[in-house]
Amino acid sequence: MTPLGAFLHPALLATGAAAAAVPVIIHLLNRRRVRPQAWAAMTWLLAALKKHQRRLKMENWLILALRCAALLVLGTALARWVVSDSALSALARPRRSVVLLLDTSYSTAARDGARAVADRVREEADKVLASLGNDDVVAVVVSNDVRTDRSGTRPQLLVPRAVGREGASRARAALGSVRPTEARASWPDALAACAPKALLQDEDVNRVLVWVTDLQARDWRPPTSRGGTDALRDAIEALRREQASIEVVDVGGRGNGVLPNLGVTDLALSETSDVFAGQGFEVVARVVNHGTRTVDGATLRLFVDDAPAPVRTVRAPSLPPTDPTTLAAREVAVPLPVPRDVSFRSSGAHTLRVELTPPEADPGADTLGLDSRRVLALDVRARLRVLVWAQASEKATFDPVEFLRGLFVGEGPGDVFELDAVRDEEGLRRALGDPARPPGFVVLGNRAPRSAETQRDLLRFVREGGALAVFSGDAFDHQAFDAAFTAVPASRLLPFRFAAPETRERRDAPWALDFGRETAHPMSKAFVSGEARFVQSAPPRVFGRTRLLPADAPSTTGTSTPPPGRAADDFVVLRFLEGDGSQPGPVAVAEGPSGLGRVMYVATALDDAWAPGAILPFYAVLLNDGALAMTRTSSVGRNVAVGTALRASLPKDATAVRLVIPGRGEETPTVRPAPTEEERPEVVHDRVGTAGMWRLVYERPPERGTTTARREEQAFGVNPDAAEGALVRANVAAVENRVPGAAIRVSSGLGEGARVQAAAAQSELTRWLLWAVLGVLLLEPYLAMRFGRHDARAARPSPAAERVADPTGGAS
């Protein structure tokens, strides 16, 4: 808005300006339509004209100007002229349009003594509403939806645009529902929800956003990366463009700007990604002290599932205070080992929960309880059953089955694998269909099923979620395998096919594997830069191989090209080196999804016939990590923050799906059907507003030979945003200067709305302009009559004429 203000309906102003020309046009047209009149008494007419010509011209111009002004002022009034910061604005009564934005993020649950921050939020909001007048407009928005089934990071329009005291009363009634949620506030979203164009109408002037918040410093920090999107600044500037001033009411902590608080920022498995039933493991809790002094003697307690007693109680080390300069909290990692005897007894969905309690001597060190608890959802695995059908190569020095038995079995209670070996194709088929011992990971070594039944069962096994590893070898019937699992797209396992075997003499240089170049496949990292780098120190020497070629681009010489729709690295774990060893060559190991399962192709034998010596460490890593990774249920999305979406894949045969929400009981979620054969149905719950363990429960059909439906569940750990626990208030100057020119003012309380009134600097002049129009409309006929333009004067004769009409008195 310029100092002269703005017009809410500029088009009407233009119309008024155009209309102002109408009297002039009429005047000009009338001049063209002059009525001729023969006249005798020109002497008197000329004398009158000579004496009064100047005055008549002035009167004409004055009346014409008044008529034009009436139309122009009327157009200006209808255009709704709003002025600000000028003397004109003082003319009009300032009608205020207040949007109340209330902080309902979970940091407002912090208690300062007997009162919570949320109480002050309501009090200040109540003061603002009490100050509203009969013509004022109000709308109330909360930063986080306070309805329990909808709470999250999304804002909620608590009270839409309401006018006058009745509207204020409604808003005050709605304040009763304002409570701290368990989500962080997304202020850019909340400010967008307060946009006047969405909440207010054009005539609502003096727009003030009263933003009642605890002024957490984290919310006001600009983005750290240069050139990064500053969503808060953008949102504030959008408000400024809509002529809204911003009054920030700080209801945060004490005078020093910091409310002390302890929090657990993270709880995670320390080393492995897998927790097996009955096996010990270790988790690490990261704790933080948001206060200004060191806290000693805090206690961490670890709970398994819903057990009331902790399985571990650990005294936390000394927790250093927040850095006074950067206001950054310093995390302390606390390892929490869980021995086998107190670990999970069964596989499936389980949770761990850690709770941090302040020292008994200093209970005030923790003012916000929610962030002192953290939940970790785990899929505890049962032992993985490995099914092997393998044949040693002609020149092998050991039996691959025995190699695998030694690799997977032998630690007794600590074993996480079980191994079954079959001798022939019929055995494989029977084992695949055995409900008592369903395999999880099938290894084919130097073998390819030839019967259609076995091929179909193996394909079904993979499609329904099983993992399959295929090694070639001198007896591997690559043509039969490719015919069954590559040639026909509908039954294709991976977009690769095995080439014909090729071997080298051992006096020649072996084919080397490319351990120097990491691909996009996650398993590649283990060999190139991860824990299995020791393989590089004694790389396998390969003298025989069956290269992996693209399934749809047969080639006998060139390197593999990526399958359509995917990058090569999506499937490629390792490649052979080509030429002098500097160029990547054909694919050696490929792995990827196939249906609901996963498949791995290895281009060499599972024994040492084609790769003597150092191939065993390589296979140990490949098979151990591969078996776990290929059979691991995706844990992505199992632990989410409050306010984010909860997503879960369901088995295709899942029924009676229910979501068990802490504090709210069971709800039936919306299940999205699988869009393709290779995907699973999905549950998406987009408003995770309550911290704790959420469970997705469903039933599956009975297994063969039983009649009882299987009940399965998935667990989800939902935790508040750890950063929300930092109750350090932002610097007022930093807030007011956060967006230059945005006119943000920060106060610690409105004081009966006085500041809101002061902010009402914009005034709409419509009422005054309409009075002006009325005045002009009254003045114009008066002046017209006064100047002799009125019709009533036309009939009045001159005194001479009156005497003529009365001849008896006319004679001298």
Added chain:
Amino acid sequence: MTSDSRRYLDPRVLDRIEGLDLKARLVVEGYISGLHKSPFRGFSVEFAEHREYVPGDDIRFLDWKVFGRSDRLYIKRYEDETNLEATLVVDVSKSMEYRGGGVEHSKLDYARWAAAALAYLITQQQDAVGLVLFDDQVRRTLPTGNNPVHLKNVIGALDQAAPGPTTGVAKALKQVSEALRRKGLVLLFSDLLDDAHAISEGLKAVRHRGHEVIVFHVLDRDETTFPFERLTRFLGLEGTDDVIADPEALRAAYLAEVDDFTRKVRRTCVANRIDYVPLDTAEPLGTTLSAYLAKRDARRRR
């Protein structure tokens, strides 16, 4: 006076009657003849002879000395008493042709009717009447006479008068005053659209020669009310440049000019013992004339 005859006195009726002499007759016989005596009398005091009284004679002229000596009633007669010479001076300039809205006759028509009526009246009482037609100067002159043939000539001259270019009242009055040898009555019919001072000088000149003067100021209703509304181009009848004016804006000023002019003329008339009779062409002529004549008669009786 009957109601039928009154009906003919309405200017709208007179408009439809052809023949100026008939109109004059109607005006006089229909209204003025109801007066007790003719208001026009000789004003010479020169004694001529005695005449025996007959019933009906004005007893003011009885010679009481003779009655005392002879016990017989004689009436004194003066030399010019029965030889009043009235001259009708009629303005036939272009401006007299103006005819306003609502009437079908011009100011000149109205002046003709008034002049003819008075000529008829004067002739009827055996007095002589003459005629002068003028615009910016005297255009036609008929000497005084009192026979019916002369009256016919006077009315014919009035009827045939063609409008001249401009008004020159003062000049015409001077010419008239110089042309009249004997003292008499001068009746001026004009819209007086001339310089007020010049008119005053002209009237004074006539009076200076010993003539009695009556000014009939003929104006159209439009000229005294200026009723126009829209922007108007006024076309001067007497050759002046056209003027475009907003009548509504100018009305007050115009009427003030009219008022000022008439006040000046009236003041001149009063100062020189001249009768000033405004005539509105929208008013019935008989009513206006009879009202004036009755008033004049009453004044002479005092």
